[in-house]
Amino acid sequence: MHQDGDVIIGGLFEVNLLALLSEMSFKTKPKPLWCHKFNLHGFKQAMTMAFAVQEINRNPNLLPYIKLGYQMYDNCVRLDVAFRAATAFVSGTEKSFLMRNCTGSPPVLGIVGDPFSSHSIAISSVLGLFRVPMVSFFATCSCLSDRRHYPSFFRTIPSDAFQVRAMIQILKHFRWTWVGLIYSDDDYGRHAAQSFHEDVTAFGGCVAFSEILPKDNDIVEIRRIMQVIQLSTSQVIVVFSAEAYLMPFMDEAVHHNITRQWIASEAWSTSNSFIVPRLLPLLRGTLGIAIRRGEIEGLKEFLLSVRPDNNTDSMVRRFWQEMFSCRFEPEEALAVSEGRVCTGEEDLSKADLAYSDVSDLRPSYNVYKAVYALAHSLHNLMSCVPGQGPFKGNSCASLHDMQPWQLVHYLQSVNFTTGFGDHVSFDKNGDVLAIYDILNWHGMPDGTIKARIVGVVDESQPTRKMLSLHEDKIFWNFESNKPPRSVCSESCPPGTRKARRKGLPDCCFDCLPCADGEISNTTDSLECFRCPKEFWSSRQKDRCVPKEVEFLSYEEALGISLTTVSLLGACIAAVVLAIFVHHRHTPVVRANNSELSFLILLSLKLCFLCALLFIGQPRLWTCQLRHAAFGISFVLCVSSILVKTMVVIAVFKASRPEGQGALKWFGAAQQRCTVLILTSLQVAICVIWLSTASPTPHKNTHYQSSKIVFECAVGSVVGFAALLGYIGLLAAISFLLAFLARNLPDHFNEAKFITFSMLIFCAVWIAFVPAYVSSPGKYADAVEIFAILASSFGLLMAIFAPKCYIILLHPERNTKKALMGRASK
Numbered sequence: 001m002h003q004d005g006d007v008i009i010g011g012l013f014e015v016n017l018l019a020l021l022s023e024m025s026f027k028t029k030p031k032p033l034w035c036h037k038f039n040l041h042g043f044k045q046a047m048t049m050a051f052a053v054q055e056i057n058r059n060p061n062l063l064p065y066i067k068l069g070y071q072m073y074d075n076c077v078r079l080d081v082a083f084r085a086a087t088a089f090v091s092g093t094e095k096s097f098l099m100r101n102c103t104g105s106p107p108v109l110g111i112v113g114d115p116f117s118s119h120s121i122a123i124s125s126v127l128g129l130f131r132v133p134m135v136s137f138f139a140t141c142s143c144l145s146d147r148r149h150y151p152s153f154f155r156t157i158p159s160d161a162f163q164v165r166a167m168i169q170i171l172k173h174f175r176w177t178w179v180g181l182i183y184s185d186d187d188y189g190r191h192a193a194q195s196f197h198e199d200v201t202a203f204g205g206c207v208a209f210s211e212i213l214p215k216d217n218d219i220v221e222i223r224r225i226m227q228v229i230q231l232s233t234s235q236v237i238v239v240f241s242a243e244a245y246l247m248p249f250m251d252e253a254v255h256h257n258i259t260r261q262w263i264a265s266e267a268w269s270t271s272n273s274f275i276v277p278r279l280l281p282l283l284r285g286t287l288g289i290a291i292r293r294g295e296i297e298g299l300k301e302f303l304l305s306v307r308p309d310n311n312t313d314s315m316v317r318r319f320w321q322e323m324f325s326c327r328f329e330p331e332e333a334l335a336v337s338e339g340r341v342c343t344g345e346e347d348l349s350k351a352d353l354a355y356s357d358v359s360d361l362r363p364s365y366n367v368y369k370a371v372y373a374l375a376h377s378l379h380n381l382m383s384c385v386p387g388q389g390p391f392k393g394n395s396c397a398s399l400h401d402m403q404p405w406q407l408v409h410y411l412q413s414v415n416f417t418t419g420f421g422d423h424v425s426f427d428k429n430g431d432v433l434a435i436y437d438i439l440n441w442h443g444m445p446d447g448t449i450k451a452r453i454v455g456v457v458d459e460s461q462p463t464r465k466m467l468s469l470h471e472d473k474i475f476w477n478f479e480s481n482k483p484p485r486s487v488c489s490e491s492c493p494p495g496t497r498k499a500r501r502k503g504l505p506d507c508c509f510d511c512l513p514c515a516d517g518e519i520s521n522t523t524d525s526l527e528c529f530r531c532p533k534e535f536w537s538s539r540q541k542d543r544c545v546p547k548e549v550e551f552l553s554y555e556e557a558l559g560i561s562l563t564t565v566s567l568l569g570a571c572i573a574a575v576v577l578a579i580f581v582h583h584r585h586t587p588v589v590r591a592n593n594s595e596l597s598f599l600i601l602l603s604l605k606l607c608f609l610c611a612l613l614f615i616g617q618p619r620l621w622t623c624q625l626r627h628a629a630f631g632i633s634f635v636l637c638v639s640s641i642l643v644k645t646m647v648v649i650a651v652f653k654a655s656r657p658e659g660q661g662a663l664k665w666f667g668a669a670q671q672r673c674t675v676l677i678l679t680s681l682q683v684a685i686c687v688i689w690l691s692t693a694s695p696t697p698h699k700n701t702h703y704q705s706s707k708i709v710f711e712c713a714v715g716s717v718v719g720f721a722a723l724l725g726y727i728g729l730l731a732a733i734s735f736l737l738a739f740l741a742r743n744l745p746d747h748f749n750e751a752k753f754i755t756f757s758m759l760i761f762c763a764v765w766i767a768f769v770p771a772y773v774s775s776p777g778k779y780a781d782a783v784e785i786f787a788i789l790a791s792s793f794g795l796l797m798a799i800f801a802p803k804c805y806i807i808l809l810h811p812e813r814n815t816k817k818a819l820m821g822r823a824s825k
Contacts, residue, residue, distance in 0.1 A: 001046065001315045003053065005069020007402070009374050010089040011049050012075050012082055012113030014042040015315055019076035035076040038322040040355055041363070042115075043315060044303070045137070046072050048364040049112055051302040052371035063379050066399075071107070074315065075114055079122055082114050086123045090132055090404075109407055110135065110374045112367060117141035117188045124153040131405030135373055137366035140266065141187045142195055145429040152408045154430040156369040157266075157291055158459070160192040160240070162434030166289050166457040167238060167263060168199045169467040170438070176486045177205040180234045180260075182225070182249070184241035185212050188267065192240040206488055206508035208234035213241055217248040225249070226256045231493060231511060235486035240265045243273050250274065254282050259477060261484050264288035269439055270362060270451060277447035284443040285477030288451065292435045294365030294420045300358045304348045320344070323351045369424050369432075377410040423460075434459035442475045495520055495541030497528045514541045517705055534699070536706050547701075551710040552615050552778040559615050562785050569608035569792055576800050577601040583807050587816045596644045596671065600799070603637035607792040614781045618697040623712035627695060628686040630788060631723040632679065637795065638727060638761075639678035641754060642734040643671050648750050649741050682726055689719030700777070709777035728765060734758050753799050760794030 016035035024030060053068050073085035089108040111127070114120050115138035124134050124144070128151045135154045136144075142161040144150050171179060181196060183189035193210065200207055209228050214221040229237070237260045239246065246268055262283060268274065269288025308317045308328070317328060326342040327333035333341045348356065361368075384396035390409055391397070397406040415425045426432060438455035455469035478484055492498050492511035497520050499512050514520050514528035519537045531537055531544035538545050553559045580601065584594050610633050613626035693716035700709040714720045735758035741751035768787040775783045806813050 001050065001070070001072040003050070003069045005053075005057075005067040006399075007066060007378060008069045008071055008108050009053075009371070010086075010108040010111040010113075011046060011070055011072035012085055012111065012115070012119075013046040013049075013072060014039055014077050014115055015046060015074040015318075016042075016076050019078050019081055033076070033081060035074055035081075038318060040319075040322075040352065042074075043319050044355060045115075045364050045367045046315060047303055047306065048296070048299065048361075048367045049371050051296070051299055052368050052375075054302070055298070056372070056375045063375055063382070066378075066382065068375060068378075072315070075116075075119065077116070079119050082116075082119045083123055083126075086111065086114075086127060090127065090130065109133075109378070109402060109404055110411075112137065112370045112374070115139060115363070117144065118186060120144060120153065121150075121187060124150045128152050131403075131408050133374070133377075133404060133408045133411050135370040135411070137370045138363050140192075142191045143187065145431055147429055150430070152404070154373070154411055154426050156366040156373065156424070156432055157363075158434035158436070159429075159431050160188070160265075161195050162431070162459055163266060163289055163436065164192060164195040164199050165459070166434065166436045166438075166467075167196070167265075168203060169457055170263065170287060170469075171200070171205060171236075172203060173467055173469060174483050176236045176261075178208050178234045178236070178486045178488045179205065179263075180208045180229065180232055180237040181210045182237060182239045182241065183210075183212060184245040185215050186242075186245075188242065189213070189240050189245075192265065196238065196240070208232045208511075213245045213249055215245065217245075219248075219252070222249055222252050226252060226258065227513075229253075229258055229260070230256065231496060231513060233493065233511070234260075235484035236261045236263065238263045238265075239268070241268060243268045243271045247273060250279060250282065254279060258282065261477070261486070262286040264439075266291050266436070270360070275441070275449040275451070280443050280447060280449055283477075284441055284449060285475050286439075286441040287454075287474070288439040288441070289457070290437040290439050290451075290453075291362045291366065292422065293437055293453070294361050294368070294418065294422060296358065296361060296365065296368055297419055299361075299364075299368075300356055303356050303358075306348065308342070308344050320346070323348070323355070365420075369418060369422070372416065372418065373411065373414050373424060373426075374407070376416045377407055377414045380410045380414065381407060438469065440474045492520075492525070494522075495537075498526050500526075519544055533701060534708060547706065547708045549699075549708045549710050550704075550777055551617055552781045553617070554615055558778075558782055562782065562789070563612060563615055565789055566608050566611040566785070569789060569796070570605050573601055573605040573608060573792075573796060576796065576804060577605070579804060579807060580800075583814070586807065586814050588803055588806050588814045593644055593647055593671075595668065596640050596647070596675075597800075599640045599675065600637055600644075600795075603633050603640065604792055604796055606633040607637060607788060611785045611788045614785050618710055618712045620696060623695040623697055624690055626712065627714070627720065627723060628690065631686055631727065632682050634727050634788075634791075635682035635730065636675070636679050638730045638734060639675050641758070641795070641799075642678070642730055642737070643674050645734055645737045645741065645751065645754050647671065648754075649737065678730065682723070685719070685722050685726060689716055689723070692716065693719060703776040707777075711777060711781070724765070728762075731758055731761050731765070735762060753802060757795045757798035760798060761791045764791040764794065 015038070017037040017039050018035065020034045020036065022031040049070060049072065053070050056062055056068050071089065073088070075082035075085060089111055092107040110133040112135055114123060114136060117139040120134065120136050120139040121141065121144065127134055128149070131152045133152050133154065135156060137156050139155060140157055140160045140163065142159045144153050144155070145159050145161065171177070179200065181193060183193040189212070197207055197210070209232050211225045211228060213225075239262060259282075264286055266289050269290045274283055306316060306319075308314070308320045320342055321327055324340075324342060324346045326340040326346075327336060328342045330341055333339055381397050381402070382399065384390075386396055387394050389396035391406065397403070412426060412430075417423050422435070424432060434457070436457040437453045438457065439451040440454040441449045441451050444450050452473065454473045455467065457467055459466065476482055476484070488508060496511040496513050500508070514537065517531050517537055518528035519531060519541050520528050521542055534547055535544040536547045537543075554563060577598065580589055580594065580597055583589050589597065606629070610626065610629040613622050613629060616622065695712050695715045698711055698713035700711055703709050735755065738751045738754035738758060764787050768783065771783045772780055
C-alpha cells in the first residue's frame, strides 16, 4: 500500500501468514513471491497506520505545510521477506539513479514495525548502522533495549523485562513462590525466560520447572513436558509463547486433564484461538498480561469507508476478496469462489464484525502511537530555530536534506499525549513506560471464554502502587473459587527425589523422577534406591514389585505354534515309517536300503520330539537333555544318511569289473557298526560336556532390565560348538559325497535326493548361527526350534516324499521290472 507525500514513512505488517517461495536454481530469474492465508488483524493494523497518517495530514497543528505519506509492505511472517522490504525502504526500488551527487533524503525516513522480535533484531542490526529509526508496535524481546546493538530501535509496546516485572507483582500479591515456566524456543521466549528466572529468585521465589516448547510440535516432547507438570507440586504455570507454538501443547493438556493456574504473556493473552469451548475446562480462570487497551476516535468510520482501488495487487483488493469470498477477475472467480465476482460496492458494515470492532484495540493502538511518535519527532525537527539547533554548529535539519539520524535525535526526546489520554515518551533504551491490563478469562454460559480486565500494572507509579487488582472480579478455575496455594514446600511426590539448587532458598529444589528400577517411598528423599536384582519399580516408582519372568511357554501363541508343528512332524515321520514297514518287501523300499531308511525315520521322529524340550520353564533336567537329545538324534540321522550315500557309491562301483570287491566293506554289519561309531562320538562329546560344564537354568537380567529372561545357559560354549560342529562335519561330508555321485545312472538316483536334502540341511544351520546369536531371550530358543524343525522337514520331504509318492499313488511302478526297465532306458 502506498500514499505519496513530502515525507514517507514505512510500515511492516503481517497481512498474510504464509509465503510460497520459488526454488532458487540460479539459472533463471526467480518467480515473484506469493503470500497467502490472509490475516485480518494484520490488515487492520496496517489500516490503522493509514488512518493515523490521514488524521495527521488533516491536523493544522501537527506538521503544517508538510504532507505525510506511507509505503507499507507485507512481511508474510518470514524474515527474508521482511528484510527485503526493509532494504527497499532505505534504498528505494528504482533500477537507475539520475542524481550523481547522491544528495537529498532517502526514500523512507522511519519505519513502523516489524511486529516480530526476531525480524526486528535482524533488520535493526543493519538499519542501525545507518541510524534509520524503527518503531515497533509488537516486538517485546528485552534484548532490543541494548543501545549498543540497536541504536535506532524504539517501540510503543513495553519490553518483556517490564512484562516479567508485572508478572512478579502478581506472584507477590498472591504469595505464589513455587511456579512452573514454559516458553517458546525463539528470541521472545528465551529472553523472557531468562529475565523471569532472575526476577523470581530476587523476590525469594523458585521456578519449579522450566520447559521449552518444541518448534516442530513434536508430540513425544510435548507429552514429556506433560509428565513433568503432573509430577510437579506447583499449581501456577507462567507461559511465554506465541499462539502458534502453544496451541499443540494446550490440545495435549486438555487430554491429560491438567488443572493449573495459568499466567499468560501478552503474546497469547488476547488470542481468539484459545477462547473456544474445548479449552474451557483447562483455561478458564487464566490470568493474562495484556498490552494497554486504547480508543481511537474515528477509526471505525475509516475502516468501514475503505474501498478497493484499481491496483490489482493492492492489500485492499486482497482484503476485499477475502472479506466477501469473491474475486475481481471473472476467470479467477469461477476457479476459486463459485463464480462470485466482486463489485467493489459490497457493504462492509455487514461483513466480519471483528474488522470494524474497535472496542478492544491493543496492537492497533500501538501502531497509532508509533505513527504519531514519528510525526511529533518530525514536527519538532521542523520547528527547530536556526542557530539554536542540536546539531553541529547549533544547526538544524533541512527539509530538503533530512537524514534519518537527525530524526532519531528528536525521536529519543519525543513527548506527547494521545487523544485517549496516554502519555508517550521513550527512555534512554527506546522503551515506553509500561502499562499493562490484567485479564481474567471467565467461562461463559454458552461454553466460550471471555477475557475481562481485572486490574492494571503501571510502571510509572511507585512500587507499592504499581499493581491495582480487583480480586472480587477474578474467576478461579478451582472448586473453592479461591486462588490456589503454590509455595515452596519441603516435599516431593513419591517416585521422585530432591535435587537442591545452589545459591537459592532451601525450598528451591527440583523433583527429579527416579530412574527405571529405582524407587523413593518418602517425600523428602534426596536419592532414589535401586530395587533388588529380581525386582523392579512400580509404575509410580514408590515400591518394588517382582520382575516379570519370560520364557518360551506352552501357553503363548509362539509356543503353541511350535509345539503343534513339532508334533505334526513326529506324526508324519511315524506315518512314513509305518508305510515303509508295511511295504518293506516291495522293490522301492528294498532298493533303498530298508534298514537304514527305518533308522533315518526313527531318528527324524526323535528330532521332531526333541524340539519340545526347548519349550516350557527351564529345569535342570530339560536344560541338560535338550541339547544332548538334539545332538545325538541329528548325528544318528546324518550318519545314517552318510552311510547310505557310501552304500550307493559302493553299489555303483561294484557293477564295474574293477570294483567288484567294494561291497564286502559295506555289508549290513559294517553299516550298523559305522552308524554306531559315528553316533558314539557325539555321545562322548555330550557326556564330556555335561560332566564338566553342564547347561543349567539361568535367570538373565541383561537383555531387558525390567524382565527376567529364564533360559538355559549352555555352560560351555566349547561343548556347544563341538556338538554343532560335529553335526556340520558329517552333513558336509554327506553333501560332498552325494554331490559327486549325483550323475550316477537313473537306477541309483538316490544320490540326487540326498544331495538336495543335505543342501537344505546345511543352508538351515548356516543361517541358524547368526540368527541364534542375535536373538534375545526366548527368541533364541524359538530360532533353535525352527532350525530343528526346518532341517527335519527338509530331510523327511527330500528323501522320503518321492518314495511315498510311488508306493501310495503309483503302485504299478513299485515293481522290480519297472525299476529295472527305468535303468535300461
